[in-house]
Structure formats: structure tokens, C-alpha cells
Amino acid sequence: MDQLGIMLAVLGAALAAGLAGSGSAIGVGIAGEAGAGIMTEDPGKFGLVLLLQALPGTQGIYGLLTAFFAILKVGLLGGATVSVNVWQGLGILFACLPIAIAGYYSAIAQGKTSAACIQMIAKRPEETGKAVILPAMVETYAVLALLMSIILLNSIQL
Amino acid sequence: MAVARVKKVRILSHHEAVEQVVAALHKLECCEIIGRDEGKGVASEFLVPCDRSREKGQFGLESSLSDIRFLLRFLEPLYKEEGGKLERLLGPKPPVSFSELASLNSETDLSKITSQARTLERLLAEMRSEIAQISSHSLLLETIRDFSHPMWMISRGTEKVMGVVGTIPVKLAGSLRNAFGEAVAGQGELFFAPFAEKQAETFAILLFSRNLESEVMEIAAQQSFSRIECPQGLEMAPAMEIKRLANRRKELLAGIGKAEKGSLEMAEEWVPMSRKLNDFLTILTARRDTEASGNSTEKVSILRFWVPSDSLEMVKKVLKPFDELVDIHVEDPAPGENPPIILNNPVWAAPFSPLTKLYGMPSYNGIDPTVLMAPFFFLFFGMCLGDGGYGLIMGAFFLYALLRFRMSGDKKKFFLLLFLASISTIFIGAITGSWLGDMVDTFGIFSFIRPLKDSVVLLKPMSDPITFLVISLALGVVQILFGILIAMWDAFRKGDIVGALGDHGGWFSIIVGLLVWGASSFGIGGYSALIVGKSLAALGVLTLVLTQGRDKPGFARKAISGVLSLYNVTSYLGDVLSYSRLLALGLATSAIAMIVNTLTVLVSGIPYVGWILAGLIFFGGHLFSIVVNILGAFIHSLRLQYVEFFSKFYSGGGRIFSPLRFDTKYTRITDAGSNE
Numbered sequence: 001m002d003q004l005g006i007m008l009a010v011l012g013a014a015l016a017a018g019l020a021g022s023g024s025a026i027g028v029g030i031a032g033e034a035g036a037g038i039m040t041e042d043p044g045k046f047g048l049v050l051l052l053q054a055l056p057g058t059q060g061i062y063g064l065l066t067a068f069f070a071i072l073k074v075g076l077l078g079g080a081t082v083s084v085n086v087w088q089g090l091g092i093l094f095a096c097l098p099i100a101i102a103g104y105y106s107a108i109a110q111g112k113t114s115a116a117c118i119q120m121i122a123k124r125p126e127e128t129g130k131a132v133i134l135p136a137m138v139e140t141y142a143v144l145a146l147l148m149s150i151i152l153l154n155s156i157q158l
Numbered sequence: 159m160a161v162a163r164v165k166k167v168r169i170l171s172h173h174e175a176v177e178q179v180v181a182a183l184h185k186l187e188c189c190e191i192i193g194r195d196e197g198k199g200v201a202s203e204f205l206v207p208c209d210r211s212r213e214k215g216q217f218g219l220e221s222s223l224s225d226i227r228f229l230l231r232f233l234e235p236l237y238k239e240e241g242g243k244l245e246r247l248l249g250p251k252p253p254v255s256f257s258e259l260a261s262l263n264s265e266t267d268l269s270k271i272t273s274q275a276r277t278l279e280r281l282l283a284e285m286r287s288e289i290a291q292i293s294s295h296s297l298l299l300e301t302i303r304d305f306s307h308p309m310w311m312i313s314r315g316t317e318k319v320m321g322v323v324g325t326i327p328v329k330l331a332g333s334l335r336n337a338f339g340e341a342v343a344g345q346g347e348l349f350f351a352p353f354a355e356k357q358a359e360t361f362a363i364l365l366f367s368r369n370l371e372s373e374v375m376e377i378a379a380q381q382s383f384s385r386i387e388c389p390q391g392l393e394m395a396p397a398m399e400i401k402r403l404a405n406r407r408k409e410l411l412a413g414i415g416k417a418e419k420g421s422l423e424m425a426e427e428w429v430p431m432s433r434k435l436n437d438f439l440t441i442l443t444a445r446r447d448t449e450a451s452g453n454s455t456e457k458v459s460i461l462r463f464w465v466p467s468d469s470l471e472m473v474k475k476v477l478k479p480f481d482e483l484v485d486i487h488v489e490d491p492a493p494g495e496n497p498p499i500i501l502n503n504p505v506w507a508a509p510f511s512p513l514t515k516l517y518g519m520p521s522y523n524g525i526d527p528t529v530l531m532a533p534f535f536f537l538f539f540g541m542c543l544g545d546g547g548y549g550l551i552m553g554a555f556f557l558y559a560l561l562r563f564r565m566s567g568d569k570k571k572f573f574l575l576l577f578l579a580s581i582s583t584i585f586i587g588a589i590t591g592s593w594l595g596d597m598v599d600t601f602g603i604f605s606f607i608r609p610l611k612d613s614v615v616l617l618k619p620m621s622d623p624i625t626f627l628v629i630s631l632a633l634g635v636v637q638i639l640f641g642i643l644i645a646m647w648d649a650f651r652k653g654d655i656v657g658a659l660g661d662h663g664g665w666f667s668i669i670v671g672l673l674v675w676g677a678s679s680f681g682i683g684g685y686s687a688l689i690v691g692k693s694l695a696a697l698g699v700l701t702l703v704l705t706q707g708r709d710k711p712g713f714a715r716k717a718i719s720g721v722l723s724l725y726n727v728t729s730y731l732g733d734v735l736s737y738s739r740l741l742a743l744g745l746a747t748s749a750i751a752m753i754v755n756t757l758t759v760l761v762s763g764i765p766y767v768g769w770i771l772a773g774l775i776f777f778g779g780h781l782f783s784i785v786v787n788i789l790g791a792f793i794h795s796l797r798l799q800y801v802e803f804f805s806k807f808y809s810g811g812g813r814i815f816s817p818l819r820f821d822t823k824y825t826r827i828t829d830a831g832s833n834e
Contacts, residue, residue: 051789058790065746068753129516133800136793140736143794147627147742150749154623 008089009074012096013067016149020063020103020142027056027111034115038122048121048128052114055135059099059107062146066099069153082158095152102145110138161519161526161812162500163467166192168460168487175483176459180448180818182476184441185256185829187819189463189473190498191451219446223439225272229432232279236425248563251826259438259827262431271428278424282417285410292403292410295389299396299403301351301361309392309399311365321365322375324385328353328360334381341373342366433824441820441827448818464491464498464815497522499812507532509574517800518810525648527808531799534637538798539579541630542791544619544744545751546587547594548784553580579792590626590744591615594780595751600759619745620752627741634737634802635673638730641806642666648807660705664698669730671695699724733802739794747787754779 035049070092075082084092117131167189171179183189239246302323312321326334331350338348346366353360362383366374375385392399452461465473470488477484491497499519501511503526510532520526543549556577559565565573587593591611598604598611619626642662649658671694678687707719754775762772820827 054789055793058786061750061786062746065749065753068756069749072756132793133797136797137801139794140739140797143739143742144735146746147738150742150745151623151627 005084005086005089006074006076008086009070009084009092010076012093012100013070015093015100016063016070016096016103017060017067018063019100020066020107021060023104023107024057024060024063027059027107027109027114028053030108030111031056031114031118034118038118041122045121045125048125048131049118051128052118052121052131052135055114055132055139056107056110058139059103059110059142062099062142063103066096066146066149066153069150070096073153073156073158084158088156088158091156092153095149095156097149098145098152099142099149103142106138106142106145110135110142113138160502161522161524162502164464164491164497164500164522164815165467165470166489166491166495166497167463167465167470167473168489169463169477170485170487171459171461171480172457172483173454173459175480176449176461177445179477179480179484180445180461183463183473184445184448184818184820186469186472186476188469188817189465190815190817191448192462192464193451219439219442222268223436223443225268226432226436226439229272229275229428230436232275233421233425233429233432236422237429238426245563248559248565248569250564250566251822251824253828254434254825255828256438256441256820257829259434259441259825262434263438266431266435268435271424275421275424275428278417278421282414282421285414285417289407289410289414292407295392296400296403298361298389299392299400302349302363303396303400304352305349305363305396307347307365308395309388312363313388313390313392315368318368319365320368320371321363321388322378322385323361323363323388324378324383325359326362326378326381326383328357330381331360331362334362334378334383337377337381338364338366338374341377342370345370346374437820437822437825437827440822444818444821463818466500466815491522496813498815500815501526501528503528509571509578510535512568512572512575513796513799515568515814516796517804517808519812519814521809521812523652524809524812525644525807527799527804530640530644531803534633534803535795535799536578536582537633538740538795539791540582540584540586541740542743542795543579543583543747543787544586544590545592545594545747545787546584547592547597548747548751548780548787549580549583549585549587551784552788553577553584556580576788576792583791586744588614589616590619590748592748592751595748595753595755597751597755600752600755619741620748623741623745626744627738630737630740631734633740634734634798635669637737637798637803638733638806639666639669641803642669645807656705656708660701660708664701664705665726665730666698667694667701668698668727671698736802737798739798743787743790743794746790747783750783750787751780754783 031053035053038045038049073082073092074084074089113135117134121128121131169179241249307321311319312323315321335348335350338346346364348365349363351361364374364378364383378385394402448461449459452459454460474486477486499522501514501519503511507529511528513531513535514520514526514528540549543552556573560570560573560577588611591598591614593611598608617625617629642665646658646662646666649655649662671691673691674683674687675691675695677683678685678691683690702723703717703720705720706723707716710716710719757779758772758776761775762768764771
């Protein structure tokens with residue numbers, strides 16, 4: 001049965017990295033499409049566009065981070081092997097859910113905001129500062145979810 | 159904390175002196191033009207339309223400027239820049255004095271150089287288009303290479319004979335041959351270009367007696383023959399034409415090479431000059447525009463400027479020599495006017511002023527938040543990045559950039575800001591024991607500094623995140639309360655005592671009261687703390703209920719608005735919780751760094767290539783982590799200022815001060831007032 005515990009933890013890690021990563025991929029994709037459109041007019045905006053396109057990518061990193069935390073905790077990344085029972089495994093799985101879910105949806109929403117802000121700097125390049133802040137507002141909720149996932153993972157006693 | 163005071167200055171100048179007056183003010187770089195004010199100050203019947211600028215060679219200036227723009231557009235892409243790209247982007251512009259520029263302008267025969275460049279450009283364009291034409295002709299000629307008659311037979315023909323060229327589907331070639339043979343009865347000739355098996359269409363040339371034209375064209379059309387225009391200028395038989403065109407092409411290419419070399423030489427010789435002249439002419443145009451900006455009577459120009467109070471004496475001093483011809487009148491900005499904003503910050507806070515500009519300038523009577531926000535931003539950035547190693551790398555990079563490229567203005571401030579932020583990052587990294595994550599603990603070779611590292615550690619967010627979370631939220635409470643206090647002070651300053659005590663004092667009292675109440679439930683301060691907390695909170699609630707409906711008519715609506723305003727407590731709660739990102743981002747940095755280290759150790763065990771992979775992962779991973787985390791730390795600590803802090807007291811809406819200045823693109827004018 002302790003194998004099942006570890007596998008539940010692995011599922012949690014997989015969901016965290018997979019869902020948050022998918023969200024980021026979609027978000028970065030949306031922003032990239034808008035960016036390519038702008039650059040047909042003005043290729044000189046590459047730097048700014050890249051910056052804005054990169055913003056929805058953080059959720060993927062947060063997901064990866066949580067996944068690493070989860071498998072580190074159950075000793076799959078080297079170190080001493082830990083015995084994990086089913087309840088502990090379930091706990092780890094649940095702890096991964098905040099960043100998996102919030103990461104997925106917030107990355108897509110952030111991608112749309114980034115795309116809109118890319119449109120904005122096409123017309124007003126001097127307002128880049130503001131254009132960077134608006135997508136960051138969306139990211140707040142991914143940061144909060146990451147925080148919860150880490151605190152939950154941290155509080156599960158093995 | 160307040161923005162710098164400005165005065166409205168009206169200068170009446172005799173037309174004779176206006177040019178020198180504007181030149182003198184331009185050098186000071188401290189006067190912002192106020193646009194024309196219709197009919198104020200001078201009775202409108204005395205005003206004359208301002209057309210003097212035209213007489214003064216405005217037209218010449220504009221045409222010179224367009225010449226220069228042409229030269230730069232044509233020659234700049236060919237110019238070999240000196241120095242690296244980064245240096246040109248960040249470094250100072252080459253210095254030059256205004257008089258140097260003026261003499262350069264008078265020495266240079268701009269129109270001659272421009273016409274030379276225009277000729278070169280036209281020649282190049284012509285030769286390039288001829289080459290394109292030759293290429294398309296050659297394509298046709300290659301396919302009908304075996305046609306033995308000269309091409310003029312097709313393009314012009316003779317009195318009796320004419321020819322047409324066109325395309326025809328391959329499968330109809332046979333039937334065309336038959337039909338054509340019948341129609342002309344030996345009085346014509348038919349040529350098909352050779353075609354490959356799978357080709358759908360081929361070229362056909364029909365030569366026939368001119369009086370058979372209509373019949374031949376009709377049967378050709380029946381076989382889907384579609385005529386194409388024979389290119390003009392082709393005379394000889396295709397094979398010979400091909401040879402001639404190839405030679406012509408060679409000549410043209412040589413010509414293009416020569417012209418390109420010529421333009422490269424021109425670029426080498428004239429681009430630096432054009433850049434200087436571009437700046438010079440831009441300055442002159444700005445002056446002309448200034449002279450024409452105000453109203454003008456028959457003898458006098460009326461110029462109006464915003465001038466910072468500090469610079470007023472300087473303005474009066476430079477205008478002293480024109481005392482006879484100039485009258486200066488200074489007044490304070492009238493209420494309702496919108497003077498430009500100059501941020502006036504002490505040296506230590508100046509690097510943070512780009513952040514205020516980014517949000518939007520304060521209003522003239524508002525508060526400049528730079529000084530108030532600077533310590534918080536400094537600390538928050540450090541907490542979000544929170545790694546000593548990253549801080550050192552970042553600090554070294556920005557310090558190097560600052561020393562290497564002598565930057566100026568906002569660019570310099572921004573780099574200084576990031577350098578300062580790296581210091582706070584190193585500090586936070588040291589007290590949390592994070593140096594490139596857990597590098598010191600992971601790799602054996604660092605074991606000698608382990609005791610040193612551990613000696614300064616106060617707190618480990620990785621193993622004790624809750625303490626760090628509490629610290630983050632506490633900092634949030636401090637900043638929010640500070641924001642409320644500023645708003646309260648601002649309201650007092652403006653004489654709005656009810657607003658100060660009601661709107662801001664009420665919330666301050668509630669928040670402090672709830673905190674003390676909460677603290678007492680953890681046994682801090684004992685029973686008296688509980689009483690104090692409860693009564694402060696109650697006092698706050700009472701104040702809000704009594705004051706928040708004060709604009710509403712009638713008792714019932716006052717009461718309802720007052721009670722509903724308490725609902726805002728959720729927004730304060732949200733604001734405080736938002737500071738938990740300080741922990742989250744700090745943890746994310748340490749964790750990503752830790753993962754990089756863990757992976758490095760993992761792959762280093764692989765035989766033979768392990769060391770290479772380990773090196774790649776270590777350096778690549780940490781580089782990626784630095785970039786991503788600096789971006790995150792910057793954006794999120796900025797957001798805490800903008801959204802959580804500024805919202806308590808700050809209203810933007812000001813307009814940045816943009817004086818008449820040497821706004822040059824390529825050079826730095828050495829005799830300008832300031833070198834910002």
C-alpha cells in the first residue's frame with residue numbers, strides 16, 4: 001500500500017507541473033500571437049513584446065516548483081527514501097491542486113491581458129511600465145495558490 | 159514630499175530681441191512653453207497674426223531638415239558605427255558645443271551633398287530596376303532560345319509579315335499546328351518552345367502574312383492560344399539577345415558596385431556631420447516654434463513659460479542684457495490651472511523617482527510619493543528576490559554597467575535603483591541563509607564557509623514559512639497604516655478635518671484596535687490590551703458610521719451609507735493578504751535555486767559527461783532563475799506600492815515638466831544648462 005501513497009504524490013506533482021504548464025503554454029501562445037502581429041508593423045518592439053509574452057510563463061514555473069517540492073518530499077529526487085501511506089499521499093496530491101488549478105486558469109487569463117497590453121504598447125510604447133503591471137495583477141492569484149500549495153506541502157507530516 | 163513650486167512667467171519682448179531671448183532661455187533648459195492664450199493680457203485688436211517666422215527662413219530650415227532626414231535615411235544603414243551596440247545604447251552621446259554646430263552648419267553645403275546623394279540613390283534605383291527587367295526578359299528568351307528569326311519580327315514585323323507570341327496548352331499544340339497550316343497555306347511559320355513531359359503550357363510563336371491576321375488569330379484563339387505582349391527593346395534573335403543582356407547585366411552590376419562603394423564612402427564621410435546638423439536644425443526649429451508660440455503685436459512678442467521657482471533668478475539674470483527691450487512679469491499659477499510637475503527628491507530617493515513617473519505624476523497640490531515608497535520598495539524587492547548569491551551577481555552587473563557606461567537621466571536612476579535593490583537582496587539572502595539557494599550546503603567544496611553563512615542566519619523560510627509569512631503580513635499592515643496616516647495628514651493640510659478624522663482616522667482606529675484585540679487573544683498585553691483594542695475598534699466603527707454618510711441627504715440614507723461603508727473592511731483584509739507574495743516569491747527563488755543545485759548533483763554522477771552536464775545545468779539554471787526572479791521581484795514589489803500603498807493616499811493626474819531644452823538625438827550639447 002505504501003507504493004500507492006507515493007504514486008498519489010506523483011499524481012499531485014504531475015498535475016501541478018502539467019496543468020500549470022499547459023495554462024502557461026496557452027497564455028504565452030495567446031500573447032505571442034498578438035506580439036507577432038505587432039512586430040509585422042514594427043520589428044523594433046521585439047524586446048518589449050518578449051517581456052510581455054514571458055509574463056504568463058511564470059505559472060508553469062510555479063507548477064514545476066510545486067512538483068519538485070512534492071517529489072522531493074517523498075524522496076524520489078535522491079536522498080533517503082521515505083515511507084508514505086495512502087493518506088499522506090492523498091494529502092500531497094491535494095496540496096498540489098491549488099497551483100494546478102489556479103495556475104492553469106490564471107495563466108490563460110494573464111495571456112489575454114498580456115496580449116491586450118501588447119496592443120497597447122503598439123500605440124503607446126512610452127507606457128510600457130503600466131503595460132507590465134496589468135498582467136501582474138492577474139498573476140497575484142497564481143502567487144497566492146503557489147503560497148498555499150507550499151504551505152500545505154510543508155505542513156504534511158511524513 | 160511636495161512637488162516643486164513653479165511660476166508663470168510672461169515675457170514681453172521687442173521683436174528685435176526675441177531671437178536672443180529665446181536662445182538664452184533655451185540654454186537654461188528650465189522654461190516650459192505655455193501655448194497661445196487667445197486675447198488674454200492684450201486687447202485682441204492689437205494682436206497681429208504671427209507670420210514673422212516665415213520671413214526668417216522657416217522654409218529654409220524645413221527644407222534643410224528634410225534634406226538631412228533624407229541623408230540619414232539613405233546613408234545611416236551603410237554607416238559603420240563605432241563602439242559596441244550596448245555602449246551606444248547606454249553610453250553618453252558625443253559632446254559638441256553649440257557654436258561648433260553653428261559653424262559646421264555654415265560651412266557645409268548641404269544642398270550639394272544632398273543632391274549628390276539623391277543622384278546616387280536614383281542611379282542605384284534605375285540600375286536595379288533594369289536588372290530586374292533583364293531577368294524577366296531572359297526568362298522568356300531562354301524558353302524560345304531556338305527561335306531563329308530576330309525578335310523585331312514579333313515586336314514590329316514588316317509591311318507584309320507579322321508575328322505574335324503567346325502560350326498554349328501542350329496538348330493542343332498538334333491541333334494548332336494543323337489549323338495554322340491550313341489557314342496560312344505555306345504563307346507562315348510556327349514555332350513551339352521545347353517542353354517537358356509534364357509541362358501544361360508552352361510558348362508558341364506564329365509568323366504569318368499580315369493580311370491573314372484576323373483569321374489566324376481566330377483559329378489560334380480556338381486552340382486556347384493566349385497572346386502575350388512582346389517586350390520592347392528586344393531586336394536580335396533570342397540566342398544573341400541573351401548574350402547581349404548578359405553583358406548588359408554585367409555592366410549594370412559593375413555600375414551598382416561602384417555606386418554602392420560611392421554611397422559607402424559618402425556614409426563614412428557625411429553621416430557624423432548629418433547627425434550633428436540634424437541636432438542643430440532640431441534645436442533651431444524648437445526656437446522658431448517658441449518664438450511663434452505666443453501672441454504678438456506689431457512691435458512686441460508675448461512669450462509665456464512655466465518656470466520652477468528655483469530657476470527664476472537665473473532666468474532674470476540671463477535676460478538682464480536685454481533690459482531695455484524686455485519686460486518680465488511673474489505670477490503664481492491660478493487655481494484651476496494645471497502647472498507641470500517636477501519631482502524634487504533627496505539624493506537617496508532620487509533613483510526611485512522613475513517608479514513614480516511610471517505610475518503617473520502627482521498633481522500640483524498633491525503628494526510626491528517617491529520618498530514615502532522608497533524604503534518599502536527597497537525592502538520588498540530584497541524579500542521577493544531574497545538570495546545573497548543572486549544579489550551579488552545582480553549588484554556586480556549593475557555596478558559594472560553604471561561605471562562602464564556613463565549614463566544620465568532616468569536611465570542612470572533606473573540602474574542605480576536596481577543596484578540598490580541588489581544590496582537589500584544580499585542582506586535578506588544573508589539573514590535567511592540563501593546563497594544561490596542551498597548551494598553552500600549542497601556542495602562539499604563550500605563547507606569551509608558554512609559556519610560563516612550559518613552565523614548570520616536569523617530565519618529559514620524554507621523550514622519555517624509561517625514566521626516569514628507573519629513578517630510579510632506585518633509589513634503589509636505597517637505600510638497600509640502608513641498610507642492611511644499620509645492620507646490623514648494630507649486631508650489636515652488641506653483643512654478637511656472631518657475627512658481626515660472620519661475617512662482615514664476611523665479606519666486607522668479600527669485596524670489598530672483589531673490588531674491589539676487580536677494580540678491580546680494570544681496573551682500579549684493582558685486584559686488591558688483587550689479593553690484598549692475593543693474600544694479603539696468600536697471608536698473607529700462609530701466614527702465611520704457617523705461620518706461616511708455625511709454627503710447624503712436625510713437621516714436614513716446617512717445611516718445606511720455609514721453602516722455600508724464598514725463593508726470596506728474586506729478590501730483592507732485583501733490588501734494585507736496581498737503582502738503574502740513577499741513570502742511566496744522569496745520561497746520561489748530559493749526553491750528554484752535549490753532545484754537547480756539538486757539537479758546539478760544528480761547529473762554529476764553520470765560517468766564521463768556528468769561534469770559537463772552539471773556545469774551546464776548549474777550555470778544555465780541559475781542564469782535563468784536570476785532573470786525570471788528579478789523580473790518577478792521587480793513587478794510584484796512595484797505592484798504592492800501601486801495597488802496597495804498608493805491607493806490609500808495618492809492621486810496622479812499631473813503632467814511631467816517638459817521645458818524647452820536641447821532635445822538632441824545624436825549629440826550632447828556641452829553649453830546646455832543641465833546635462834540630464
